[in-house]
Amino acid sequence: MKSTATELHGIARDVSHPRSCHANPSVSCGDCRLGELCLPIALDASEITHLDEIVKRGRALNKGDYLYREGDEFTSIFAIRAGSFKTFKTTVDGQEQVTGLYLPGEIVGMDGISSNRHGSSAVALETGSFCEIPFHQLEELSARIPSLQGRFFRLMGQEIVKDQQMLTLVSSNAAEERVAALLLSISSRNHRRKLSSTQFRLAMTRADIGSYLGVTLETVSRVFSRLQKHNIVKVDNKEIEVIDMPALKALAKVNVAGC
Amino acid sequence: MKSTATELHGIARDVSHPRSCHANPSVSCGDCRLGELCLPIALDASEITHLDEIVKRGRALNKGDYLYREGDEFTSIFAIRAGSFKTFKTTVDGQEQVTGLYLPGEIVGMDGISSNRHGSSAVALETGSFCEIPFHQLEELSARIPSLQGRFFRLMGQEIVKDQQMLTLVSSNAAEERVAALLLSISSRNHRRKLSSTQFRLAMTRADIGSYLGVTLETVSRVFSRLQKHNIVKVDNKEIEVIDMPALKALAKVNVAGC
DNA sequence: CGATAAGTTGAACTGGCTCAAGTCATGTGG
DNA sequence: CCACATGACTTGAGCCAGTTCAACTTATCG
Numbered sequence: 001m002k003s004t005a006t007e008l009h010g011i012a013r014d015v016s017h018p019r020s021c022h023a024n025p026s027v028s029c030g031d032c033r034l035g036e037l038c039l040p041i042a043l044d045a046s047e048i049t050h051l052d053e054i055v056k057r058g059r060a061l062n063k064g065d066y067l068y069r070e071g072d073e074f075t076s077i078f079a080i081r082a083g084s085f086k087t088f089k090t091t092v093d094g095q096e097q098v099t100g101l102y103l104p105g106e107i108v109g110m111d112g113i114s115s116n117r118h119g120s121s122a123v124a125l126e127t128g129s130f131c132e133i134p135f136h137q138l139e140e141l142s143a144r145i146p147s148l149q150g151r152f153f154r155l156m157g158q159e160i161v162k163d164q165q166m167l168t169l170v171s172s173n174a175a176e177e178r179v180a181a182l183l184l185s186i187s188s189r190n191h192r193r194k195l196s197s198t199q200f201r202l203a204m205t206r207a208d209i210g211s212y213l214g215v216t217l218e219t220v221s222r223v224f225s226r227l228q229k230h231n232i233v234k235v236d237n238k239e240i241e242v243i244d245m246p247a248l249k250a251l252a253k254v255n256v257a258g259c
Numbered sequence: 260m261k262s263t264a265t266e267l268h269g270i271a272r273d274v275s276h277p278r279s280c281h282a283n284p285s286v287s288c289g290d291c292r293l294g295e296l297c298l299p300i301a302l303d304a305s306e307i308t309h310l311d312e313i314v315k316r317g318r319a320l321n322k323g324d325y326l327y328r329e330g331d332e333f334t335s336i337f338a339i340r341a342g343s344f345k346t347f348k349t350t351v352d353g354q355e356q357v358t359g360l361y362l363p364g365e366i367v368g369m370d371g372i373s374s375n376r377h378g379s380s381a382v383a384l385e386t387g388s389f390c391e392i393p394f395h396q397l398e399e400l401s402a403r404i405p406s407l408q409g410r411f412f413r414l415m416g417q418e419i420v421k422d423q424q425m426l427t428l429v430s431s432n433a434a435e436e437r438v439a440a441l442l443l444s445i446s447s448r449n450h451r452r453k454l455s456s457t458q459f460r461l462a463m464t465r466a467d468i469g470s471y472l473g474v475t476l477e478t479v480s481r482v483f484s485r486l487q488k489h490n491i492v493k494v495d496n497k498e499i500e501v502i503d504m505p506a507l508k509a510l511a512k513v514n515v516a517g518c
Numbered sequence: 519c520g521a522t523a524a525g526t527t528g529a530a531c532t533g534g535c536t537c538a539a540g541t542c543a544t545g546t547g548g
Numbered sequence: 549c550c551a552c553a554t555g556a557c558t559t560g561a562g563c564c565a566g567t568t569c570a571a572c573t574t575a576t577c578g
Binding site: 112143146159164213 | 348350351352354356358359369370371372373374378379398399401402405408409411412413414415416417418419420422423425426427429430431470471472473512
């Protein structure tokens with residue numbers, strides 16, 4: 001099995017069908033343990049082989065490295081394999097406006113599909129890796145594999161739902177609720193990928209979080225302090241630990257269920 | 260030509276190839292004058308015929324009629340033929356949160372694709388009509404007609420871009436900028452469908468606008484009054500007339516280009 | 519025509535912003 | 549490997565855009 005050769009710190013959870021670490025650049029879609037979150041869901045083995053043939057496994061990225069920049073020609077979408085990424089636009093007055101946070105197994109870059117240009121930039125928030133999927137080839141393959149077409153329609157639909165939830169959050173809730181909802185969102189997304197839903201590292205800066213949530217960085221900081229004082233979360237710089245999940249959910253009000 | 264029989268107030272702009280009024284329920288996709296905005300773009304005549312076969316032309320709707328309700332099973336997407344529609348979610352505390360405004364030629368209901376349930380409700384803001392496109396059949400047809408698949412990918416991508424623009428607007432701009440951006444958005448969308456870009460009726464109530472933009476209805480009202488006082492727009496209840504387009508664009512700051 | 523919903527305007531209040539002054543973390547060069 | 553510089557974060561104080569509450573006018577529709 002080729003994937004074991006360059007394996008760094010993979011966890012072979014099942015010897016009969018080893019699934020390698022998401023940081024391993026040579027792992028194929030069929031063996032990637034993010035498969036059940038990523039594009040391959042609902043595909044059978046032979047279909048995954050076809051998908052595998054068009055996926056380009058990208059090199060490792062460092063904090064600050066770009067996946068693409070606003071205005072770049074759109075050619076591919078990207079599946080996050082490891083690390084986290086933010087997307088942002090630069091406003092007319094030169095400010096960064098954060099538009100998304102992407103975790104392993106999620107797909108970035110769909111904002112370029114309609115216009116053939118990326119509408120935002122995507123940058124690594126920490127060391128990470130990704131798979132590049134040339135969109136044109138994905139379209140061709142989708143036309144031949146109905147379940148892949150369906151999967152991609154659903155993936156785009158999910159992005160729409162996620163954006164609308166974010167819009168609802170930002171246009172109707174107070175600062176505390178927004179922060180609580182963000183933490184819950186990350187918590188449930190981590191849960192889906194079998195990571196801790198109560199302890200995680202939020203790689204965004206306070207300024208990023210503020211921009212994303214439509215508040216200032218000072219307000220983010222104050223909210224974190226307040227949540228900590230009330231024993232709802234423990235905040236140590238970027239390390240977050242949720243202490244009182246029910247209280248956090250009550251604060252957020254919204255249902256941040258799946259996504 | 261069947262479409263002339265029940266024509267109500269259609270404008271036959273070209274006798275050799277009459278394109279009927281969008282309010283006419285019996286018009287086929289090939290003859291609909293919204294064709295160049297709607298799903299059929301990029302399809303040839305025979306492909307449009309196939310599309311036509313799955314499209315169900317809905318009855319006329321009155322103000323307040325629902326296209327679908329939040330939580331309903333998702334089976335179709337809807338193309339707006341005439342009138343305008345809003346989408347909204349009901350929050351835990353029973354408030355309506357407006358998530359979208361849809362004009363003729365635009366597609367509503369894509370938020371149900373990922374989960375098979377509509378994530379919001381869609382309601383007519385005035386008398387209108389629509390085409391219903393069963394999603395399952397659209398998927399099947401898309402797998403057979405690559406250009407339709409491509410068109411639908413792009414349409415969904417557009418919805419993603421639109422939602423992200425809205426998010427950016429609401430999370431970073433002042434009340435005045437948000438209202439200005441909304442007016443510009445409607446203006447440019449009207450322009451695309453060959454309607455006046457300076458005079459139009461905004462069918463939403465002040466409360467709807469406020470909810471959509473994340474401000475109170477009083478603030479919306481005050482902003483309208485202020486814009487009127489500065490001779491940027493003329494506001495007569497729901498009738499809006501843009502007097503000073505450059506000033507409005509300067510106020511909005513953002514580029515609301517196509518959408 | 520009268521009832522009810524929609525819209526306007528005013529006045530007081532407040533959550534989050536701005537500005538400011540500091541502490542703490544991170545990483546680079548000597 | 550430490551020192552120091554730079555960026556990230558925290559906390560405080562005052563201020564203001566937008567909210568809330570309220571009273572009123574104007575539309576809409578059975």
